[in-house]
Amino acid sequence: MVFSEKLEHWYAEFGRSLPWRGISDPYRIWVSEIILQQTRIEQGWTYYERFVESLPTVEALAAASEEEVLALWQGLGYYSRARNMHTAARQIVEQCGGHFPDSYEGLLSLKGVGRYTAAAVASFAYRLPCPVIDGNVYRFISRLYGIATPIATDRAYSEFDALLRKLMGDCRPDVFNAALMDFGSLQCKVVPQCETCPFAVECVARREAKVGLLPVKVEKRPPTDRWFIYLDMRRHDSLLLHQRTEKDIWRGLWELPLLECEGECSPSEAETKAAAFAAEVLGLQGTRFRFAGSFVHKLTHRTIHATFVRAEIAKWPSKWLPNMKVATAEERGKMPVSRLIDRYLRGM
Numbered sequence: 486m487v488f489s490e491k492l493e494h495w496y497a498e499f500g501r502s503l504p505w506r507g508i509s510d511p512y513r514i515w516v517s518e519i520i521l522q523q524t525r526i527e528q529g530w531t532y533y534e535r536f537v538e539s540l541p542t543v544e545a546l547a548a549a550s551e552e553e554v555l556a557l558w559q560g561l562g563y564y565s566r567a568r569n570m571h572t573a574a575r576q577i578v579e580q581c582g583g584h585f586p587d588s589y590e591g592l593l594s595l596k597g598v599g600r601y602t603a604a605a606v607a608s609f610a611y612r613l614p615c616p617v618i619d620g621n622v623y624r625f626i627s628r629l630y631g632i633a634t635p636i637a638t639d640r641a642y643s644e645f646d647a648l649l650r651k652l653m654g655d656c657r658p659d660v661f662n663a664a665l666m667d668f669g670s671l672q673c674k675v676v677p678q679c680e681t682c683p684f685a686v687e688c689v690a691r692r693e694a695k696v697g698l699l700p701v702k703v704e705k706r707p708p709t710d711r712w713f714i715y716l717d718m719r720r721h722d723s724l725l726l727h728q729r730t731e732k733d734i735w736r737g738l739w740e741l742p743l744l745e746c747e748g749e750c751s752p753s754e755a756e757t758k759a760a761a762f763a764a765e766v767l768g769l770q771g772t773r774f775r776f777a778g779s780f781v782h783k784l785t786h787r788t789i790h791a792t793f794v795r796a797e798i799a800k801w802p803s804k805w806l807p808n809m810k811v812a813t814a815e816e817r818g819k820m821p822v823s824r825l826i827d828r829y830l831r832g833m
């Protein structure tokens with residue numbers, strides 16, 4: 486049996502049934518692929534269903550406000566994915582009359598769409614012969630053929646793309662790609678199930694005892710540390726929130742007013758710095774802050790060391806930061822916040 490036949494055979498028995506499989510609506514396929522970047526299927530599934538139920542078409546997404554889109558995304562992280570999708574939806578409506586691009590190149594021109602997503606939408610929605618290449622596919626194919634080219638490089642992408650196009654042959658691209666993705670994530674996992682693998686006989690990595698050595702990865706830079714002091718300032722059931730607008734993490738999300746430090750602060754140092762910040766920047770003299778907790782929050786490229794200090798204030802500030810507002814408990818629930826702030830406000 487040739488590669489594609491074996492793969493399809495395996496897929497018919499073990500492939501996953503997912504709400505975005507077996508459909509040809511490019512909008513829904515695109516939404517699912519963007520959600521699943523950096524997100525596990527179990528978590529992404531609920532988000533996908535809520536997203537397409539609230540915004541069922543590209544026109545609906547284009548017409549939504551950024552806050553509405555970010556609120557649907559809240560908790561998923563990597564918010565630039567949601568902002569890019571929103572921009573791309575507007576691009577499709579304004580420049581293409583609402584018609585989704587139906588070529589690989591057209592898809593690639595959309596904001597936030599890279600080679601992987603373009604190939605997924607092109608193959609699943611339009612059955613174009615574009616192989617999907619993600620971490621799971623790199624792992625499976627590099628082990629099966631004993632390829633030691635460092636992955637996530639342009640050279641590796643071209644090499645795997647050319648090989649997979651040959652292997653795809655005359656198969657239906659949507660079925661081939663779905664099978665490839667599932668095989669990499671269910672069978673040829675980080676700890677693979679070689680005993681039951683239909684490719685066990687021809688697998689180079691297994692034969693040469695290189696399973697643990699492939700794929701070859703380029704060393705990643707360690708995440709950088711950042712130290713934040715968050716000022717929780719309340720009057721009755723209302724508190725001050727500030728929207729992040731800079732080109733930085735969590736742009737567009739709401740959070741407590743923030744003071745960024747050069748390094749670690751003790752709880753008492755955080756209280757003193759917060760009081761000075763409140764006096765100088767917000768005109769709130771003599772505010773007494775109390776340490777309210779600290780979290781270490783890990784993002785892919787950054788580790789955030791967050792210290793929270795809290796104060797009950799008698800009046801609202803005399804000086805206002807741009808994009809700062811008073812939010813009641815009810816309003817807070819509708820404002821998109823990062824997972825870190827959500828954890829704090831929920832008292833976790």
Ligand code: SF4
Pocket residue numbers: 625628629672673674677678679680682683684685688689690691696
């Ligand atoms: S034999 Fe093991 S390492 Fe090789 S393709 Fe199968 S699951 Fe992956």
